[in-house]
Amino acid sequence: MSSLIKSSIARKVVMALSGLFLVLFLALHVTINLTSVISPDTFNQWSHFMGYNGLVQYIMQPVLIIGVIVHFVMGIVLEIKNTQARSIKYTKYKGAANAPWVSRNMIITGLVVLAFLGLHFYDFWVHEMTYKYIESNPEDPTRYYTETVEKFAPIWRTVLYIVSFGLLSLHLWHGFASSFQSMGLNNKYTPSIKSFTKIYAVVIPLVFVFIAIYHHLNPITH
Amino acid sequence: MKIYLKIWRQKDASSKGKIVDYTMNGVEGDMSFLEMLDILNEDLISKGEVPIEFDHDCREGICGTCSLQINGRPHGPDRLITVCQLHMRSFKDGDTIVIEPFRAKAFPVIKDLIVDRNAFERIQQAGGFISVNTSGRTVDANSIPIRKENADKAFNAAACIGCGACVAACKNASAMLFTSAKVSQFALLPQGRIEASERVQNMVRQMDLEGFGNCTNTGACEIECPKGISLENIARMNREYLGASIKG
Incomplete structure (x- = not known):
C-alpha cells in the first residue's frame, strides 16, 4: 500500500476521485441556485436548510473543502513533477497537432477556477460565517434570496462569474471523462461518457451563467 | 527542392x-528523411566537418531506433510511421525543418540527435517478461485457447516498438503508453496472468523511478505512436495496478 500512495497512478486516481466528487457537487449547487430564478421562497428554504443543517454544515461542508484542497494541491504537485520531467524544452513543439487545448492547459483553467473560488468564498462563505458566528445574528430564513440577488448588482462581478464559468466549462470538458480513464475505465461505455461529459461541461456552467445574468438584469427594487 | 534545416547539435x-x-539543395521527394540526412552528412564529411549523429537501424519501421522530433512532432508530420518511413515528399520547396532529439529528463542526450533510451530497457527488465521453463518440454503457446478479442488486443499492444515517441509527444514526458503496452500484452494472455x-x-x-512525468490523458501519445497503440492500454494498466496494490 505504501508504494501505491507514492505512485504516479495513485496521484491520477486522487485527481480523478476528487474531481468527480466536485463534479457531483456542481450538479447539487446548480439545482439549488436555479430555484432562485423559479421561486425565491424555495431558494430561501433550501439555502436555510444548507446553512443550518448539522449534517451539511459539519460533515458535507468540511468534506467539500477538503475535496477542493486535495484536487488543487495534487494538481499543483502533478504540474511541478510534469514540468521537471522535461527539463530542456523543445525549440519547436506542436502540441496542438495531437492534443486539444483544453487537455494541455488544465492547470490554466484550474487556476482561474481556483481564483474564482476565492471570490466566491469571500462573497458567500465568509459572509455566512461572519453573519452566523462573528456577528451572532439570529436565524433569518428569508434573507438568502435578497443577499444573492444583490451580489449580482455590480456588472464587474457578473462578468467575472461569466468568464470563470467559461473556464470551468473548459476544465470539465477534459476533466470529467478523463477521470474515468485515470481510474482504469476505458470500454464500450467510454464514447457515451465522453458525450455526457460534453453536455455536462456546457449545460451546467451555462445555467450558472444564466442565473448570474438573470439576477443582474432583475435587481430587487426597494 | 531547397530545404532549410535547423538541427540540434550537441x-x-x-x-x-x-x-x-544548414541548407540542402536538390532534395528529391522520393528520398527518405534519413537519406536526406545521410546526404547532408556526406557533405559535412567532405568539408571536414563533424557529421550529425542520429539513431537508425532497420529503416523499415520495425526496430524503433530512429527517434527525431521533426517540426515539433515525433517522427514528423505523418501519422503511423517512424522517421525512416517519412519521405521528403511530405515537405515542399523552401520549407524550414527543425530537427531535435526526443526531449525528456529520462532520455538524456548522448550526442546531437541521439538520446539514451535505456530507461525503457530498465522498465522492461522490471517485469516485461513471463517466466517460462525452457528445458525443452515447453508447452506450445498455441495449444492454449484464447479469446479472439484478447488475442487481438494483446497482439496490438505487443506491436509497440519502444521508440519513445509517446514520451516525446507527451507534454508531461510520460511513459505510460509504453509501459501500459508492455503490461497489457501479457496481462491479456493466460501465460502472463500468473505474474501479472x-x-x-x-x-x-x-x-x-526513471523520472517520467504523469499522464494527464491528453491523448497525444496515441496520436503520435507509429504503431497506433491505444489509450485503452493505459486504462488497463491503471486497473491492473490498482487491483494489484489493493490486494497487496
Whole structure:
C-alpha cells in the first residue's frame, strides 16, 4: 500500500476521485441556485436548510473543502513533477497537432477556477460565517434570496462569474471523462461518457451563467 | 527542392547544445528523411566537418531506433510511421525543418540527435517478461485457447516498438503508453496472468523511478505512436495496478 500512495497512478486516481466528487457537487449547487430564478421562497428554504443543517454544515461542508484542497494541491504537485520531467524544452513543439487545448492547459483553467473560488468564498462563505458566528445574528430564513440577488448588482462581478464559468466549462470538458480513464475505465461505455461529459461541461456552467445574468438584469427594487 | 534545416547539435552528454542552420539543395521527394540526412552528412564529411549523429537501424519501421522530433512532432508530420518511413515528399520547396532529439529528463542526450533510451530497457527488465521453463518440454503457446478479442488486443499492444515517441509527444514526458503496452500484452494472455500482479507493480515503480512525468490523458501519445497503440492500454494498466496494490 505504501508504494501505491507514492505512485504516479495513485496521484491520477486522487485527481480523478476528487474531481468527480466536485463534479457531483456542481450538479447539487446548480439545482439549488436555479430555484432562485423559479421561486425565491424555495431558494430561501433550501439555502436555510444548507446553512443550518448539522449534517451539511459539519460533515458535507468540511468534506467539500477538503475535496477542493486535495484536487488543487495534487494538481499543483502533478504540474511541478510534469514540468521537471522535461527539463530542456523543445525549440519547436506542436502540441496542438495531437492534443486539444483544453487537455494541455488544465492547470490554466484550474487556476482561474481556483481564483474564482476565492471570490466566491469571500462573497458567500465568509459572509455566512461572519453573519452566523462573528456577528451572532439570529436565524433569518428569508434573507438568502435578497443577499444573492444583490451580489449580482455590480456588472464587474457578473462578468467575472461569466468568464470563470467559461473556464470551468473548459476544465470539465477534459476533466470529467478523463477521470474515468485515470481510474482504469476505458470500454464500450467510454464514447457515451465522453458525450455526457460534453453536455455536462456546457449545460451546467451555462445555467450558472444564466442565473448570474438573470439576477443582474432583475435587481430587487426597494 | 531547397530545404532549410535547423538541427540540434550537441558535442556530448555534458556539453550545452544549440540549433545549427544548414541548407540542402536538390532534395528529391522520393528520398527518405534519413537519406536526406545521410546526404547532408556526406557533405559535412567532405568539408571536414563533424557529421550529425542520429539513431537508425532497420529503416523499415520495425526496430524503433530512429527517434527525431521533426517540426515539433515525433517522427514528423505523418501519422503511423517512424522517421525512416517519412519521405521528403511530405515537405515542399523552401520549407524550414527543425530537427531535435526526443526531449525528456529520462532520455538524456548522448550526442546531437541521439538520446539514451535505456530507461525503457530498465522498465522492461522490471517485469516485461513471463517466466517460462525452457528445458525443452515447453508447452506450445498455441495449444492454449484464447479469446479472439484478447488475442487481438494483446497482439496490438505487443506491436509497440519502444521508440519513445509517446514520451516525446507527451507534454508531461510520460511513459505510460509504453509501459501500459508492455503490461497489457501479457496481462491479456493466460501465460502472463500468473505474474501479472508483480509485473504491473514493478514496471510502474521503475517507470516512476526513471523520472517520467504523469499522464494527464491528453491523448497525444496515441496520436503520435507509429504503431497506433491505444489509450485503452493505459486504462488497463491503471486497473491492473490498482487491483494489484489493493490486494497487496
